[in-house]
Amino acid sequence: MAKPTTIRIPEDLLNEINEFVQKSKLDRSAYLREVLRKGFSIDKQDRLLLKYARKELSQVEVCEELKWDTWRFLAQLKARNLYLNVEFEDWLDAAELPS
């Protein structure tokens, strides 16, 4: 069930939203809910991937938070032109295989 909440938003943004909603013949509340859901999803992904890049989260921890599997995680890195959080120093420090 939807619960009410109150936020203050800049007047110019509110005017722009109202104008767009009117022109597009959308339900204002439903539209705002949809925008919030989409925006939250994108922002959550961005913030968690930033934490991954900083090594504050592991790959599995990000996947768990976003309900992704590792394959989707790798595909998302590619889509955003991001790389694994393994550093050049880690490559240099990696052990050799015994002969």
Added chain:
Amino acid sequence: MTRMVADSSALILLAKCGLLEIVCNLFEIIVPKAVNIEVATEDLVKNYPDAALISDLISKGAIKVQSSGSDRLPLPISLHRGKEDALLLAIKLGRSLFATDDGKAIKAAKFFKVPFIITPKIVVELFRLQKISFKKARKSLEKLSKIGRYSPEIIADALVSLMEEKNGKTNNHKDT
């Protein structure tokens, strides 16, 4: 036989670059139970060929699943269960390499002074040990770059190492 304790990131990238079976034939590969759950669930096996391969290798016993026990590591950073269990197993078993492609897990391995290896290094090392051809090694590194999302800096240096190994081998043949 060298023992390698792998986490989910290493297993998947080894599968992606076509080296998992070779590595399983050459080394004793051990994964903790949590890693098995992370990479080889029924759903994942249905959707991804890599997961199906990992599951198959586990069922054949080429990848051993082992419990890490109930101990926990006194880590300065929190680690996910699978990675912590893999690191714990590498410490408990001793003389083991910890295979991972996760920066946070590497950070923890460095803290506990556990020798770790990353997939591009495995590729170069397999070529050095003459277990795979130059062509296969180069192709694997390309896959690690494109699909595995390894940084261009690491892949470039891995390719240089590969070339150096190749040239070294050619020169050795010329010398003899």
